[in-house]
Amino acid sequence: MTFRQQSAPYAHWEFVHPVSGDRLRVVPERGGLVTEWLCNGRDVLYFDQERFADPAKSIRGGIPVLFPICGNLPGDRLPLTSGDFTLKQHGFARDLPWQIALLGDQSGVMLVLTDCAETRKVYPFGFRIQMEIRPLTAALEITTIITNTSGSELESMPFSFGLHPYFRVSDLSCTALEGLASRCLNHLEMAEVETATQLTRLPQGVDFLTHPTGPVTLVDQQAGTRLQLQHHEPMDLTVVWTDPPRAMVCLEPWTGPRQALITGDRRLELGVGESTTLTCRYCVS
DSSP states (O other): OEEEEEOSSSSEEEEEOTTTOOEEEEETTTTSEEEEEEETTEEOBOBOHHHHTOTTSOOOBSBOEEBSOSSOOGGGEEEETTEEEEOOTTBSGGGSOOEEEEOTTSSSEEEEEEOOHHHHHHSOOOEEEEEEEEEETTEEEEEEEEEEOOSSOOSOEEEOOEEOOEEEOSOGGGEEEESOOSEEEETTTTEEEEHHHHHTTTTTOOEEEEOOSSOEEEEETTTTEEEEEEEOTTSOEEEEEOOTTSSEEEEEEESSOTTHHHHOTTOEEEOTTOEEEEEEEEEEO
């Protein structure tokens, strides 16, 4: 087992599994970002290292974390009993520094984010997010424990949580997805449409949300590889996003749709001292 800081090709923490040799690269200072998952010698994640080198640009690659919202809010406004707050798209977790440590059983790494003065300006709750990331045999398991640590009897803490992983593909025109629901919400038009129609547009760019009844599989027909997202309630919505000409597909587990904290649709809430556990797994073959 290896768990150490590295300076090249960029500053990161490296974890190498003691049995499989699978490798994770993590940059906790940049939103707890997992930048590499090397599985059976295959680099599974897409990561634009050149763009990452410019902190002024948004990240394209790795596994960004979405909290306390997924998507955006109208006017970036979050109305709460205690007042209105400004929350930018996908929240702030992907922009803040996290703490990293080796898991006690040395099976992976743990990332932790807690509230601070900066977060309380836009989201007036105390919280702790603990992500446990474990490379398994031909799989990556991510377990997230979210706790409301507010010190007073405030209103319940509303939130959504999601992951935004970028996966390499050979060619978007030779990429398929299996297991999606027949209908989806097209985020580009905010209208319900046929999923099959969206799948024909992967090379042109898509952004849609579905509620599948089981695992969703990304098929790289040119490489002959498959990647399956196994998700569990309540993180069982799936967003598919492509950004051509980038040869990648984002296969994202979300707990709730855009604007869930306003509409109440699948909004999660935790009382003071309460916790919830969210899990998902990506399997490669």
